[in-house]
Amino acid sequence: MRHLYLVISAIVIISGCSSSISPVDEGLEKQIFHFGNGSEPQGIDPHIVTGVPEHHILISLCEGLTSPGPKGGKSLPGAARSWDINEDGTVYTFYLQKNGKWSNGEPLTSKDFVWSWKRLLTPSLGAQYSDMLYMVKGASDYHNGLTDDFNDVGIEVVDDYTFKVYLNNPTPYFLGLLSHYSTWPVHKDTVLEHGAIDDRNGQWTRPGNFVCNGPFNLKSWELNSRIIVEKNPLYWDANVVKLNEIRYYPVSNVMTEDRMFRAGQLHNTYTIPSQKCPVYIEAKNADLKIDPYMGTYFYRLNTNDPVLQDPRVRKALAYSINRKQLVEKVTKCGQLPAYSFTPPGSAGYQPDTNIPFDPELARQLLAEAGYGPGSEFPKLEILFNTNEDHRKIALAIQQMWQQNLGVDIVLVNQDWKVYLNREMIGDYQVSRAGWIGDYEDPNTFLDLLRPNRGNNKTGWENLEYDRLIEQANTIKDQNQRHDLLRKAENILIDEMPIIPLYTYVRAYQLSPDVKGYYPNYLDSHHPKYIYLERD
Amino acid sequence: MAIPVLLAVATMTFFLIKLAPGGPFDAEKAVSPQVLKNLNAAYNLDASEWEQYTDYMSGILKGDFGPSFKYPGRSVTEMIGVGLPITFELAFYAILIALIVGVLAGVLAALKRNTLLDFIPMAIAMIGICVPTFLMGPLLVLIFGIQLEWLPVAGWGQLAGDKILPSITLGFAYAAYIARLSRGGMLEVLNQDFIRTARAKGLTEPMVVIKHAMQGGLIPVVSFLGPAVAGLLAGSFVVETIFQIPGLGRFYVEAALNRDYTMILGTTIFFSAMIVFFNLLSDLAALWLNPRSRDV
Numbered sequence: 001m002r003h004l005y006l007v008i009s010a011i012v013i014i015s016g017c018s019s020s021i022s023p024v025d026e027g028l029e030k031q032i033f034h035f036g037n038g039s040e041p042q043g044i045d046p047h048i049v050t051g052v053p054e055h056h057i058l059i060s061l062c063e064g065l066t067s068p069g070p071k072g073g074k075s076l077p078g079a080a081r082s083w084d085i086n087e088d089g090t091v092y093t094f095y096l097q098k099n100g101k102w103s104n105g106e107p108l109t110s111k112d113f114v115w116s117w118k119r120l121l122t123p124s125l126g127a128q129y130s131d132m133l134y135m136v137k138g139a140s141d142y143h144n145g146l147t148d149d150f151n152d153v154g155i156e157v158v159d160d161y162t163f164k165v166y167l168n169n170p171t172p173y174f175l176g177l178l179s180h181y182s183t184w185p186v187h188k189d190t191v192l193e194h195g196a197i198d199d200r201n202g203q204w205t206r207p208g209n210f211v212c213n214g215p216f217n218l219k220s221w222e223l224n225s226r227i228i229v230e231k232n233p234l235y236w237d238a239n240v241v242k243l244n245e246i247r248y249y250p251v252s253n254v255m256t257e258d259r260m261f262r263a264g265q266l267h268n269t270y271t272i273p274s275q276k277c278p279v280y281i282e283a284k285n286a287d288l289k290i291d292p293y294m295g296t297y298f299y300r301l302n303t304n305d306p307v308l309q310d311p312r313v314r315k316a317l318a319y320s321i322n323r324k325q326l327v328e329k330v331t332k333c334g335q336l337p338a339y340s341f342t343p344p345g346s347a348g349y350q351p352d353t354n355i356p357f358d359p360e361l362a363r364q365l366l367a368e369a370g371y372g373p374g375s376e377f378p379k380l381e382i383l384f385n386t387n388e389d390h391r392k393i394a395l396a397i398q399q400m401w402q403q404n405l406g407v408d409i410v411l412v413n414q415d416w417k418v419y420l421n422r423e424m425i426g427d428y429q430v431s432r433a434g435w436i437g438d439y440e441d442p443n444t445f446l447d448l449l450r451p452n453r454g455n456n457k458t459g460w461e462n463l464e465y466d467r468l469i470e471q472a473n474t475i476k477d478q479n480q481r482h483d484l485l486r487k488a489e490n491i492l493i494d495e496m497p498i499i500p501l502y503t504y505v506r507a508y509q510l511s512p513d514v515k516g517y518y519p520n521y522l523d524s525h526h527p528k529y530i531y532l533e534r535d
Numbered sequence: 536m537a538i539p540v541l542l543a544v545a546t547m548t549f550f551l552i553k554l555a556p557g558g559p560f561d562a563e564k565a566v567s568p569q570v571l572k573n574l575n576a577a578y579n580l581d582a583s584e585w586e587q588y589t590d591y592m593s594g595i596l597k598g599d600f601g602p603s604f605k606y607p608g609r610s611v612t613e614m615i616g617v618g619l620p621i622t623f624e625l626a627f628y629a630i631l632i633a634l635i636v637g638v639l640a641g642v643l644a645a646l647k648r649n650t651l652l653d654f655i656p657m658a659i660a661m662i663g664i665c666v667p668t669f670l671m672g673p674l675l676v677l678i679f680g681i682q683l684e685w686l687p688v689a690g691w692g693q694l695a696g697d698k699i700l701p702s703i704t705l706g707f708a709y710a711a712y713i714a715r716l717s718r719g720g721m722l723e724v725l726n727q728d729f730i731r732t733a734r735a736k737g738l739t740e741p742m743v744v745i746k747h748a749m750q751g752g753l754i755p756v757v758s759f760l761g762p763a764v765a766g767l768l769a770g771s772f773v774v775e776t777i778f779q780i781p782g783l784g785r786f787y788v789e790a791a792l793n794r795d796y797t798m799i800l801g802t803t804i805f806f807s808a809m810i811v812f813f814n815l816l817s818d819l820a821a822l823w824l825n826p827r828s829r830d831v
Binding site: 050143 | 555558562605
């Protein structure tokens with residue numbers, strides 16, 4: 001028994017020794033933001049990585065030509081202090097910040113951007129976001145090996161602080177694209193000191209080696225534990241930056257993250273356990289934030305499937321889903337029913353499509369397709385990856401289709417990579433999917449369903465749809481462009497190779513101490529505007 | 536035997552993971568065929584299976600487990616090097632707690648057979664065996680972290696006291712097994728003639744228990760320790776996830792889900808080596824404690 005007392009005493013003593021001030025309280029004093037960041041980043045090489053946690057870290061370390069505003073919308077100056085666009089919108093001239101510096105003190109010049117874009121487009125680097133620059137003249141050819149002379153790519157250095165970019169077509173979202181980390185500069189000498197231009201495994205991103213041009217510097221990186229960045233005094237806009245440090249915690253378990261937030265170990269959570277969302281809404285939890293988000297949850301339909309190749313069948317399936325009920329009774333976290341593929345309001349674009357909930361019409365369409373009384377509809381499979389939320393949604397859809405159409409539905413749950421593989425090779429009938437916009441423009445959604453796009457995966461090809469989007473991308477005037485995109489989206493919803501279900505929201509928790517953190521459609525929060533203050 | 540076992544594990548794992556559908560570069564936003572080709576070339580995945588296998592095995596012999604596919608710029612050897620000491624530390628504290636609590640409870644229960652001091656610890660042990668760590672962990676966090684605010688709820692080595700709850704969570708499940716095993720072992724030994732002789736010689740009860748009874752009574756515990764330590768290392772994933780501990784267990788499971796081929800291979804080979812090693816160690820310890828088995 002004596003030993004038991006000893007153990008209990010030890011716990012009490014250690015707990016007594018433990019710091020009485022929580023990280024969040026300490027952070028308030030020292031301007032240290034404890035950031036819940038979802039998962040361990042793949043890395044911090046802006047040309048290699050692809051995820052959202054990576055974006056959160058990179059936005060503090062590096063900066064592109066433009067920078068997202070704190071509330072989204074129009075692009076603000078970043079590494080470029082200003083820019084000119086020619087009459088037809090195909091030539092951009094960028095003027096870099098005169099006091100723009102790398103974190104090692106060297107000046108940031110036009111040549112740095114040229115070399116960085118050359119690296120991004122180098123085929124052997126295997127960068128997954130190279131196509132972000134495909135609207136630049138010659139970029140696609142260089143990346144696909146059709147030319148090996150980078151002078152063929154439409155970038156021209158005028159002087160150390162000025163360069164021109166030549167585009168294939170006027171691309172109204174080009175400035176927005178430049179806020180995406182894949183287009184950001186990397187420090188040539190540092191990269192080459194630790195490997196070749198196409199070395200994916202170079203050690204230049206390690207603390208001590210890493211050089212970039214953002215508002216913060218990489219201080220330390222404990223694998224799977226935390227990454228610490230500290231204020232960069234050499235940043236051109238350092239006066240605006242109020243935080244001294246940001247500590248990123250890769251908490252992949254949502255319940256753990258929730259507990260860390262409640263115990264004052266984090267200022268924010270990356271997300272929220274879905275089962276807790278309705279509870280927090282009910283309890284009017286002031287820390288819960290539900291912000292609009294540019295993403296759509298939808299079901300892909302394999303149009304090569306003998307049953308689903310008939311658009312009437314696809315429409316019947318879409319018309320027999322009660323989206324309002326789905327978001328109110330199943331997802332229950334502020335999601336919005338989706339009646340278009342493009343989330344409404346992206347860069348001022350308002351889709352005018354509608355997907356009615358009309359079981360009667362759905363049954364009629366199914367009968368027209370030859371599946372009336374006496375001709376039974378064959379069993380249909382819904383494929384989804386292992387996730388409790390996807391399962392719940394699939395169950396609800398299964399019930400709606402069974403109830404409204406009398407269709408027999410089988411749910412097929414697969415491990416993430418198996419699910420992706422089956423989608424990719426077209427080994428599915430109906431498959432759950434989600435798409436988050438890379439930039440604030442409807443093109444980031446509508447481009448997906450064009451023929452020969454790797455992410456189409458439905459087998460659906462419509463030449464008129466393709467032509468309209470192609471044409472829209474040659475037009476500078478946004479109103480005219482949106483008209484064409486609306487026409488294209490109407491074709492998409494009329495043919496229904498995908499069934500939009502709901503528009504995503506970003507649900508997370510945020511400490512009231514955090515200021516300058518505003519909701520925006522791309523969920524891009526520039527840390528230079530964030531500070532900590534208690535009301 | 537250890538070398539052929541590990542060789543067989545490496546070979547089987549190498550070919551089995553290639554059979555699993557999906558590859559390391561599959562993502563929700565699919566990469567273009569051109570990029571996929573470039574990526575496969577960058578990681579030698581465009582070579583024949585046999586060539587990849589021989590390259591990999593010759594790398595292992597030089598201590599090179601290859602680069603991680605999921606984390607560019609990180610080698611598998613480096614990631615094991617980072618995660619392993621943490622997993623070892625967690626396992627060490629857990630086994631220490633398990634041994635202290637388990638042996639004490641087990642010996643006490645055996646000595647006070649059929650009294651409350653037997654029933655209560657054994658009932659708690661039964662709960663410990665039945666309650667999984669994924670329930671025990673959050674429960675302890677809720678009480679000591681969130682309600683009482685005594686201890687941090689997650690992390691490892693960042694805040695004072697953040698190692699206590701994960702060590703107790705992991706240790707408690709094993710303490711329960713050890714308590715039951717030591718009770719059984721002690722009961723068997725306490726009824727034997729040499730214990731009666733020791734008592735007849737006038738030795739004090741603590742002397743009888745510690746010097747004579749425990750040496751034989753704890754043999755089942757020692758035999759259990761080998762697989763237990765191996766299990767602790769390989770099975771620490773749940774506790775590491777609940778408490779946000781950057782150990783090797785998390786890498787292991789995530790590697791499988793991500794089809795990070797080299798990381799799966801590296802960690803599988805490594806854990807296999809650990810299992811072989813700790814089983815051997817526990818056999819040797821049991822041999823040392825039990826003179827009869829040495830004669831055989």
